[in-house]
Amino acid sequence: MNRLPTCCAPLLHHWPLPRPVPGAILVSCPFDPALLASDDFARAGIEQTASLQRSVAKRQAEYLAGRVCARAALMQLDGRDYVPGTDEDRAPIWPVGICGSITHGKGWAAAVVARSSDCQGLGLDQECLLSDERAERLAREILTEAELQRMDPSQVGLTVTLTFSLKESLFKALYPIVKQRFYFEHAEVLEWSADGHARLRLLTDLSAQWHHGRELEGQFCLQDDQLLSLVSV
Known part of the structure; x- marks a missing residue:
């Protein structure tokens, strides 16, 4: 119907x-x-x-x-x-x-x-914004050591939620291309800005094209407590 x-x-x-x-x-x-x-x-x-x-x-x-x-x-x-x-x-x-x-x-x-x-690929992910308390508990499962060191202590909830979401979007964008699973530790968010722009880097070799050190652009928006991120290839 x-x-x-x-x-x-x-x-x-x-x-x-x-x-x-x-x-x-x-x-x-x-x-x-x-x-x-x-x-x-x-x-x-x-x-x-x-x-x-x-x-x-x-x-x-x-x-x-x-x-x-x-x-x-x-x-x-x-x-x-x-x-x-x-x-x-x-x-x-x-x-x-x-x-x-x-x-x-x-x-x-x-x-x-x-x-x-x-x-070549699109990855879209939506997440509810984590509280700072919950984000603190989850941070080491989602962020690399370098990401933890770069994190602003006044933006823990947003940073952890955004990092999780961008890495989910990255996986959704690349998995159909490389047909290889990868996890939170295999990518890092190098930087992000309040205007919704972000930059990510692969920390593993997925294919000849998608190799360690390859950087990609991401973007996001925040509406109330809902965060939406996108990685397009």
Whole structure:
């Protein structure tokens, strides 16, 4: 039927990040798992797999909202009606010639897509801003020693949340290209600024092109307590 699920608010076709990515389309929507209806998958025309049927309402609503955003972004990009499936590695399956990324957090989901001729890879990640107390506890799991030394003690919550999010976005952007998993210790955020710009560096060899020392640009925005980051290749 391809109608909006009951759990999803109207879609937003916008670009909340500070720097446009030529050729990329971003669609987002708020969602509420408490409003999930039994026929929402059918209403949206999205397959409900057996594992999704067994999952809690929060997971079902997240999946639905993310896929609805992805379909709308693809429709705007080139007019195709396509819902990304899920690969064995849990990554979305995009059409040939398309790269994209889906993210969802507390009551909000988004997807970004582009033609492969415009972007090699896209990584989008949304996180709730950590409190300074929780960020202090998690810092050593997420930040390298160099990142810890550079951290401003007055911005612990923001720095740890942003570092986590940018590294997630980096993974989402590069994994479909290199097909090799890497972790928080394999990249570092060299710098970031309040205007939403960031720079990252790989600390491991993933391929001949994506090697130790390779630097990439990232960007982010903060809306209330929600942080959104993007790495585009």
